[in-house]
Amino acid sequence: MAASVKPWSTARLANAINLDSGDALYILCGPGVQDRFVCADYRERSLETALWEHLRDSGFERVAFSRHGDPLYFMDEASAESAVPGGTASRAGRAAAGQSGPLGGGLPGGTASRAGRDAVGQSGPLGGGLSGSAASRAGVGQSGPLGGGLPARSAPPRRPPRMLDLSLVQTLNAFMRDTSVRSAVVILWTEDYLRHLQPAAHRELADYLGEWARSAASQRNVCVLVFAAPNLTDAIRKVVDVRDTDVLVSFLERQRVRRGRRSVGTVGLAERSEMARLVQVARLRHGLAVDWPNLDRLIAAMAARPGETVRNWHAALTRIASRGDALTGEILKAEQLIDGLPSGLSPWQELDKLVGMEPLRERLELFRAVAREPDGDSAGQAETLHLAFVGNPGTGKTTAARLVGEIYRDFGLLERGHLHAVRGSEIVAPYLGNTVAMTDAAVDNALDGVLFIDEAYAIANTREYGPEAINELVLRMEDERHRLAVIVAGYTEDMNMFLASNAGLISRFSRQNIIEFPDYTPEQLVEIAHGMLAERNLTISPELEPLLAEHIRRMYDRRNPKTWGNAREMRELASHLAARWALRTKRNRAEPLRPGDLPEEAA
Incomplete structure (x- = not known):
């Protein structure tokens, strides 16, 4: 059953993010973790932004993010200020300037506060971040509903990738141990993160992960490990290759075989309602013309397409709109994005x-x-x-x-x-x-x-x-x-x-x-054969009808129960009849099928 969907979320995120498992460690993975999300308020978000909104809405007062190349950052000023004793914006700014040490001395040396950068107009991770007032959660890095749609984002400032240091890991642990402020620590792309830690920091983090894995979420704080892997098994295989990860691997293995509430969420691909929002956003932002009578069938075909992300669909819809084409079944088939449209029947x-x-x-x-x-x-x-x-x-x-x-x-x-x-x-x-x-x-x-x-x-x-x-x-x-x-x-x-x-x-x-x-009866096989011929726009002459029925009955009586193909046999028969008809009539549609079109053994 679907989970309740908040305006800043989607069904696939609401189903995946469930922090009620009782553990202080929570794992996110799946084919959709690196996708973008067209949320219920018609605004587009990254997993990072949607996860931040979810955690803040769940009562976490401090949400800290960390990933390789961006050691520590925050999506809101309140989180940044709570990282420093006294909690003022100026102290968060001083921490960004280079003060180090966990909690007691601000943020780690050389690590910029994302909130501090964004407050002066720079953009956040994955192209998002704070724009204008960092306190406005609904407007973080997003455009307005419908009219804005999928926003064009400026590239965030990037620093050369470097090894994460011991003070950073100690700071994350301090957040997890601090019971005065309910905290969530989010480590993005954990496989890559673990590979780039300095040895001392790696060993320290391994110890901390062990402590967190043994902790209950009742201690208020939680660490969310986001893996780029499509599933938990793949995440385990990638972590096994990294040194000093035995405790984490053991936790992941326990989650894999755990019955009931696991501390694992799998983010899937977009369903129909999110795909419908994407089409509306492309229509309003990029001027995409839409085949309105067939829109529901188009959306159904798009949502059923295996392996396609919202990112890919957004690029395809933008490309179609830029050419001045409309969103039609013919265009999507020509782009090899769908195999065909549903019938239109329920x-x-x-x-x-x-x-x-x-x-x-x-x-x-x-x-x-x-x-x-x-x-x-x-x-x-x-x-x-x-x-x-x-x-x-x-x-x-x-x-x-x-x-x-x-x-x-x-x-x-x-x-x-x-x-x-x-x-x-x-x-x-x-x-x-x-x-x-x-x-x-x-x-x-x-x-x-x-x-x-x-x-x-x-x-x-x-x-x-x-x-x-x-x-x-x-x-x-x-x-x-x-x-x-x-x-x-x-x-x-x-x-x-x-x-x-x-x-x-x-x-x-x-x-x-x-x-x-059960196997189809001869009468049902005759009905199936008639339907297959009708799909080919072929009519059956009156003199052929009883002969065709008799031929199908003989096929049925002579069948080998172990190899009999039922409707597949009728498909082969229909193909044979169509080929004989085409050869005889030169594809003259006015000419019906006749007894001479039956296989020779039926004569």
């Missing part, structure tokens, strides 16, 4: 058009009834989102999985509702150490949508590393239960053995959520 209407989906439709009707209950148990409901589709190939399982994601989104159970499809063999590595990373990558790409694992039984068939993939999948299904639906699919017998291979796995797929996709 997912329920699309499901109604599919043959043989009655069992799935009945199950989803129960979901709809629960979703409409104002006092429904959302935690229990999330447990039921996972489905198993069992049956032979060609019975519509992949199409059904896509529609399930869109229906869940319409229910408010998932933010994006997109489909990320993989085969079971694609999340099991052929050698030691990569299986967890591959499984995590699949889950991260599916967050806020559906992970569809076709031929899922292949995971269990890989005896050496298959159990590792299943264990990681079960862990992520638990940790991301409000942001992820997993649909596993495959042959009935093989899937029954797969689900029974792990107690945690079978417990997440209730019997009611195992949906049988």
Whole structure:
């Protein structure tokens, strides 16, 4: 279920930032951490700025940022002043000028206060920072709602990268230990940060991280470690390569296998509402023309595009506007940004058009009834989102999985509702150490949508590393239960053995959520064949209709149950008929399909 979204946030940030885990260390990672965010107030923010707003709104009086190349800075004057005894702006300025030492002597030597620089008109980190009054949180480095949109930012002053020193690390620890001011320390791009620490500072920070990892958040202060890694497993692999990080690695490993509230947030990619705001900002700021009748379909296609960030979409929309083109499906397809537009039908209407989906439709009707209950148990409901589709190939399982994601989104159970499809063999590595990373990558790409694992039984068939993939999948299904639906699919017998291979796995797929996709009947296959021919704008002559039905029945009677492709067989038949028709008629649309267009064995 979606978290409450504040004006300065987005759904993907609200879902990721949750400091109620009980730990004083909190980890942020994910495919969206380095993205920009078009927030609910139509202002664009970096993760840094949005995180600062979240921490201030959560009651942290002092928020300190640190990263390699920018050792210590603040996004507001109150935080900068609280770093110095007496708390005056002049003392913050003196600290920026070079006074050193943790707390008692101001800010570390040679480290500039970001608030001090910004107060005189310079810009902040990542191109943002304070403009004008540093006390105005809503206006920090942002343009106005709608009319401003994605602002053009001036480049911040940069200093040559240098090693961070011991006094900086001691200052961060002093902030964490100071109980008189509720403090948050944010270390950005932690992998890079740790690699560039001087040896003495590195050892000191390792000790402090150990203390913070053992501390409870009830001691008021928190340290947020932001990793550029797309998932926690990748972050662990990068930290392992850095000296003196055993304590941090141990903490991260515990979080990876921890059940329930983890001190880890995964920032995903933009969902529909944020994408819609981006389009409006591009329209008002850059004059982007919009195909209004198809706007909802365009936004749905944009949000479903795998791996595309708001940064990339902003660049693409700006490029389209600069050429004077409108935002249309044809333009986005020409730019290779989408494969095509959705049909325009609701997912329920699309499901109604599919043959043989009655069992799935009945199950989803129960979901709809629960979703409409104002006092429904959302935690229990999330447990039921996972489905198993069992049956032979060609019975519509992949199409059904896509529609399930869109229906869940319409229910408010998932933010994006997109489909990320993989085969079971694609999340099991052929050698030691990569299986967890591959499984995590699949889950991260599916967050806020559906992970569809076709031929899922292949995971269990890989005896050496298959159990590792299943264990990681079960862990992520638990940790991301409000942001992820997993649909596993495959042959009935093989899937029954797969689900029974792990107690945690079978417990997440209730019997009611195992949906049988039986082979299509001959009558259903005839209906599917007619539909495929209609999609090609081909008509069937009256004399062909009974012969086509008889040919399909003979195909069905002669089928090998282990290799029969159901709708795939009809697709091949439709392609054959279309090719014979084209050769005979020179593509004369006025000429219908005739008995001579059937395969020769049907004669």
